[in-house]
Amino acid sequence: MRLICFVITLIVTALHAQDVVVIGGTPGGIATAVTAARLGHRVTLVEYHQRIGGMSASGLGASDIENRAMIQGFFREFVDRVKAHYVAAYGAESEAVKLCKDGYWYEPRVAEKVFESFVVEQPLITVLKHHQLVSAEVKDGRVVAVTILNRATKVEQKLNAKVFVDGTYEGDLIAAAGAEFRLGREARDDFGEPHAWHIYNIPGGERIGGTGAGDKRMQAFTFRIPLSSNPENQVPLTAPPAGYDRTRYLGYFDDLKGGRFGKNLTTIAFTVRKLPNEKVELNMKPLPLGFVFAEENVGYIEAGWTERERITAKIRDLSLGLLWFLQHDSEVPENAHETALKHQPCRDEFPEYDHFPFQLYVREGRRLVGEFTLSERNITEQPGLPSERMHEDAIAVGEFPIDSFPMQKRQPGDTVVLEGYLGMLKKITRPYQIPYRIMIPKKIDGLIVPVPASTTHVAFSSIRLEPTWMALGQAAGVAAHLAIEQNVELRKVPVKEMQAVLMKQGAVLRAE
Template sequence: MKYFCYLAVLVVTVLRAQEVVVIGGTPGGIATAVTAARLGHAVTLVEYHQRIGGMSASGLGASDIENRAMIQGFFREFVDRVKAHYVAAYGEKSEAVKLCKDGYWYEPKVAEEVFERFVKEQPKITVLKQHELVSAEVKEGRVVAVTILNRGTKEERKLKARVFVDATYEGDLIAAAGAEFRLGREGRDDFGEPHAGHIYNVPGGERIGGTGAGDKRMQAFTFRIPLSSDPENQVPLTAPPAGYDRTRYLGYFEDLKGGRFGNNLTTIAFTVRKLPNEKVELNMKPVPLGFVFAEENAGYIEAGWEERERITKKIRDLSLGLLWFLQHDSEVPENAHETALRYQPCKDEFPEYGHFPFQLYVREGRRLVGEFTLSERNITEQAGLPSERMHEDAIAVGEFPIDSFPMQKKQPGDTVVLEGYLGMLKKITRPYQIPYRIMVPKKVNGLIAPVPASTTHVAFSSIRLEPTWMALGQAAGVAAHLAMQHGVEMRKVPVKEMQELLVKQGAVLRPE
């Protein structure tokens, strides 16, 4: 994406200065905005889409967390409000409450409603939806303003603030501000990471090949699709997407013949999770060699929004095409037809988006080069690698197993796993402290990055989950408050005071 910094900018409107501007209405961005507003600060939250909530409000209906006790604070508030919604609507003993799993699983519209309530409770938060970041203004090494574009009216606005927050999945603000960032994956020797670079790794197991070389490849982006089994709440697919090509999906037949993943082609291609109100969450399984989504995101991160929308549509159509293929292709076995036809897009979700999720699952974008870079040694315990999981400036705990989607489609000779897939490395990942320094740029001031944080690709494959991002967002909100309160740069925020305030807010800073 072509960004530039400049000292003077002509825009239609200059909004009154805010104390905090958050770019990205993701869960991490919302946590930052709400936390800062609760501490008394005026906040503007800027979101590209028509809806806030990122992936949690766009189909990711199951919170990715293995050890619930490790992430509390704002995320626990979110979970508790989700459960309270279902209890109030259906009763404590209802099937909906049972399926929400104490609030950790939910329908997209419920997650969005909870996020909307969070921000509406704070009169100091201004939410600007359908606004695109255009540029950042930097003076003497400090971000002093950003220019945003109203996608509907095409009006540009200049927002001034004391603290700017990058809560985008893509890392757009750190790029606009001229902060150093990484894109792609490091080589095995760059940080001494056994699982870095070009790799073949048995799902959940050991490395079985790969050169270890770094490159600019990105793990596959997909959609998480909510579907309904209730005929009254279905909008059935009546035709394949434009440009549908059944040959794209024929590789799944080889997985079926191999017998490694069961005998139902639909559940070979998708993971199906039950959600409240006769809905399911559809996730594309990255294990089959026929997995079609790798490499389809090439160029997305650095592209402008017009090209991003084109790539997003391509992945959307590939997703709908896979569902159509499983529902209707004459060569697909009947048991797979039956399973696939049971579920259809939900009438009560995303009507303005054609009942399809609005947010592409951008699993990884730019990653800040910060005061500290979190790497594999900071999140694992494994033979031959020092484990350095504790930090004096800890502001959250990470706990999710290293998990990266494939980087490449099936290559000649691939018979076990696709290249780049690091599937749920529970055997080596251990709960770890996340240092404040990974959110702070090395040189640029007035900027903090709780979502595109400073990690290697391998470490990002553990922190890149919404519960963790909410914890980091909460910490960013506290850090912004203290920076303004003490009149210091973000890198000089008093760490002990930040930690004490986070603990008072219910955050967990030390793995038990």
């Protein structure tokens, strides 16, 4: 009994004496935790779900990156480990290795395995899965503690630390700490952004309408769904989800009749990406006017977790309903039936979640108001807008095209594109330096924010990719290390030293 009490005391003491607490086991949060631990700091990583890895371990089967050379460091380690897994498991010349595309494409279970390998290697990291943030304690303008809840036991626990990190998609810690944040879209005039707020934009092309006014709308949340074509690894759908309503999907027929995106209703509704081991990844295609997911996330970000779970379940059932519709509806053409029925949920993915992804694709939540706000002028080159893409305090490089899902369902008169959709604006987006200041709150100390960072909606549509977040997380881990080592606030961390450490770790800081 004495031994048990001693062990419990040690565990509690360890959790109360952390250097760094990271809220959010997303790829960005994991990169922060691992980087700080490698530099000698005790870290607690807190994750709401029963698994870590965020979207990369929950159906997002590829690393969204257009210019691979621009993001290295921790992210490149992740990619290399993915490839090494497939080589070791199936052989260097295997089909699985070819399909993993040098480690940039992967099955969710493999991504999770890789993230777990990073964490297990670091004895200074304590991982608390199935825990949620309850509150943050702020004294004299500085975060000094957080309270978390064990979702299984309902027991609350207070964690003290020197540095706190918001690695959540929702921006929950910045809100709990009382840091200023933005939610929704800026007006076009707020930052002089040509693609801000209410907008109609030809996919990949020019603006064709919109008021330019600001609002609180959020781009659509969806799931990325891995499916298997191997009957031995399938858990076929046997019934539609609760509350199934086929009429919700009839708008896709308009897209089919108009010949807008092909002649197969399944590939009109989904983007299908081939993954290793006879799997595909379904992405809900935002181009069709029949796209059903816009506005289904209303209220999610500022809701408590009970309401969030209700909204998540609604979007989950809407997703499964679309798949069932394409598999079984009598009006759906046979070619779509055949394509949809060939692929079913994977037996070897997410068994405790009924073989469905655990993480809702929260493409955007709260965004910090930081020491600097990244805007469209900082990530693009286009006529009439000064380009300001370089910064002396650069700690990472962003490179992904501006890409935002629709904000509204089909409105009267919509014949080309849904409102709010900014589809892969490659023509104007250029590699850009990301300044350290976007992770630092204006007034709150002791807090660094690598995921819900300080940007406008338009700029967030470029940085909101897991490779970029891993780069920012790595920088946040280095910043936490220097702040603790030199006993300075995060906003006072010597940037040149931080940049030197990052470059030694293989990070890229120059945008080319």
